[in-house]
Amino acid sequence: MTLFSTIIRLLSFTLCLATSVIQSRASATNQLCKNTAQGLHYIADDSGQLCQRDKLDSTSGCCSFAQLDACLDCHQASGCCSEFEMCVSCCMKPQNEPAKRKLQAPRGNNKPETGFFNKDFDYCRAKCRTNSKSTVHENAYQSNFHHCYGSNFSPVRADLAVGNFTIVKSPQGANCNEACLGSHSKCIIEAMAQVNSCATLKQHFPCENGCAESFGEDQPAYVVPSALRMHRPGTCMVNQRLELMSCAGKHPNTQRLCPCKNR
Helix, strand or coil, rough: CHHHHHHHHHHHHHHHHHHHHHHHHHHHCCCCCCCCCCCCCCCECCCCCCEEHHHCCCCEEECCCECCCHHEEECCCCEEEEHHHHHHHHHHHHHHHHHHHHCCEEEECEEEEEECCCCCHHHHHCCCCCCHHHCCCCCCCCCCCEECCCCCCCCCCCCHCCCCCEEEECCCCCCCHHCCCCCCEEHHHHHHHHCCCHHHHHHHHCCCCCCEEEEECCCCCECCCCCHHHHHCEEEECCCCHHHCCCCCCCCEEEEEEEECCC
């Protein structure tokens, strides 16, 4: 076999493979999805996927590409999220048991005669809408996390759940015990989960490279821009393993976000 014929065979194989991929993608897009429709920045579809609005497949209505982690911007302790679409998508995760919960939640609150939801998406979409319990004085939200999929219809406010505390940014490489001590206060480990969200991190750090789920005793935290590329500089890290949270954890390339309370 000549070199030329070998190259021709390789090119033919590559072309066939590319055609197969394109056909499979086209087949996948034949599926039609219901979605949340109205979001300015995000869309959640009825399979539980979340994407930016400009990444939505306009033909199918599905989030087929550039899918996002929905629960990243949600307050894990209360089951509430800062964005409606994130709430719907996170609600539909298997660990949040939408198939079970929809059978326990009538369409009308505490009114079984109104019937129950048939689909997880419809249940989560209804559950995540704001209501009077999410607001104060009818014109302001109690919390940034006002779309709730959890057992409560309203977010658990940090100052009610753990008592008043202050969020303090640690110096680079310092832990929360040190950061709180510098402000004449004490790190409150019980409140750590309440500052562990992308939305809260973005209120205190630039997060110029977005947020990412990770784990470690030094998180939630912000990776400083001077860190090596392997450490993901400019990224805000949300701790996905709550059992690892610690007031004593630190890393030379991060700044901690610390809940501190007066002694």
